[in-house]
Amino acid sequence: MLRIATRGSALALAQARHVATLLGGAELVEVVTSGDRRRDVEDKREWVAEIESALERGEADLAVHSAKDVPATLPDGFVIAAVPPRASPYDALCGASGLDALDEGARVGTSSLRRAAALHALRPDLDVVELRGNVDTRLRKLAAGECDAAVLALAGLERLGRADAAGAVLEAVVPASGQGALLLEAHVEAAEALQAARTISDPAAERTLAAERSLVAALGADCRTPVGAHAREGADGGLGLRAFVGRVDGSEWVIDELDGFDDPAALGAAVAARLLAAGAGEML
């Protein structure tokens, strides 16, 4: 039986169980990462490094990550083994039926710079307040009145059976690269795991994720930079990518989009070049 390395949060376990089901059964190996131990995670490596060590030591065969939490380049020796069919990439607004429904100066909770930049760009009057912790903690703080509304990933709410908490889907906010997608990682020599993972990979999810990750890599962005990237496969099979870079205070932003590409990496690089030409470099 394949062994899946996963973080121990409720969301990570739900995702790992989902993948185990897709694979027809797998054993879960829980790994505590430095991201789980710290309050202020500055580097996405903190979510994945200990999990990669477990793969390297042969304690697990596959890792299941939220694609959003995985750095744009994997360390030598590790590969993307699969990207299962993707859930919604969008952010949800909890605690209100839409941004228009929020009072002037309402306190909206998030600790994401991308979400703060987008909220300020759309509604300069909003008071964006720190809201940390896992999904349940953030919903609890919202219910306790620490903020009037909060922005969370719709996919995370759905995976925890809390989609009822979403008052609106924020389609105007460009999602984070990888949001709503799962990324299965393996050691390049784990032939059996790689072969099993292939069977549950979705070509459209692989291609959209590759385009988004290539944009983030080209911009040199990470989780401390306000960058959004959302790729879609058109009906004709062509790939499109929409991306956002903005200042956290909402004073400046650029948003751009290209369609009709065949090669995901070329699409990510092309959109990144346009953003940089429009001044994104100074905002990063």
Ligand SMILES: NCc1[nH]cc(CCC(=O)O)c1CC(=O)O
């Ligand atoms: N940063 C934490 C994180 N990583 C992945 C998700 C949600 C699931 C997903 O985006 O696939 C979340 C929670 C959130 O952003 O609200």
